[in-house]
Amino acid sequence: MxxxxxxxxxxxxxxxxxxxxxxxxxxxxxxxxxxxxxxxxxxxxxxxxxxxxxxxxPNRLLTTGENQVIAPADGTIVVIEETEEGEYFKARRRQISIFMSPLNVHVNRNPVSGIVRYFKYYPGKYLVAWHPKSSTENERTTVVIESASGVQVLMRQIAGAVARRIIWYVKEGQPVEQGDEMGFIKFGSRVDIFLPLDSDVLVKIGDRTKGGVTVLADLK
Missing domain, CATH: 1.10.287 (Helix Hairpins)
Incomplete structure (x- = not known):
């Protein structure tokens, strides 16, 4: 460690x-x-x-898979649903959300390998991370990574009621490797992942994830 x-x-x-x-x-x-x-x-x-x-x-043997989406953070699965992603895709996507308590490891990792096609930081509020509006009103970042197969995965870092600083290490046009550090959120927060609707989700509500290890879904 x-x-x-x-x-x-x-x-x-x-x-x-x-x-x-x-x-x-x-x-x-x-x-x-x-x-x-x-x-x-x-x-x-x-x-x-x-x-x-x-x-x-912690020292971990990270999971890698070209068609797999790996958990970007430690925490608990709190949302799995089909929803409208209105910032980048402007279309229906499969959302998976991970709540990170202050006791979790707070390193954020790239869920897939590929090229960063989109990045944006938003200042905002500090609603509790499980609040329905936290993903659109809290301080947050949005990152879209396009895999080698052309599938785009959106990851959103969201500050919570305790978190007061989001850190990121990526920028548009940058190639990234699955499992490498994407950023850090200080003191409790949440991460959302948006996947194509035909993705095969392998986790369920209440599951605990390990960043860089747990497989969230298989991409078609």
């Missing part, structure tokens, strides 16, 4: 703030209360560990 570079500043800042709080409390508040000092230290360690684990990247 390793830690993601996006967490370097947050982890360092959190560590310094907690260390300062503990030193000041030891000197000015609890100088004669060893129990309070110990409890504060334990709480600080737990908080720091929680922040650090958010940026973890």
């Amino acid at each position: 390793r830690l993601h570079r996006e967490g370097n500043t947050i982890m360092l800042t959190t560590g310094l703030v907690l260390l300062t709080v503990n030193l000041l409390a030891d000197i000015y508040l609890f100088s004669d209360n060893t129990t309070a000092i110990a409890l504060l230290a334990v709480a600080s360690v737990i908080l720091f560990v929680l922040v650090v684990q958010f940026f973890r990247i």
Whole structure:
């Protein structure tokens, strides 16, 4: 396991703030209360560990398949439905949505290999990730990757009520490899995938996914 570079500043800042709080409390508040000092230290360690684990990247054997769509994120399947995708395709598509809790690994990965045909970032609101309007009103990015066979897959990163920053590493015209890092969403969010209607969906509502490992669907 390793830690993601996006967490370097947050982890360092959190560590310094907690260390300062503990030193000041030891000197000015609890100088004669060893129990309070110990409890504060334990709480600080737990908080720091929680922040650090958010940026973890587990060692995994990634799944690859030319006609397979791989989960772009860790989380839970919360939506599988036919819907109108109105931003890029402007047509009916099969939507699969993954909710990422603050305890999930938050690296986002390319669901397929191919060329990035479309990318756009939208500033927006911070509704809870499962809100019906979060996919159209929250801060988000939209990425469309065209596979070697010509099939286009749309992936949307969506900020949630806690998430306050979306990171992406792709741009239009860029070739990408399935399973490589596409981006990162800090502190809880959601990812939507839009597939052709004839895709063979292999997951169901409530399934837990592993980014880069779980196969969401087979493309025709």
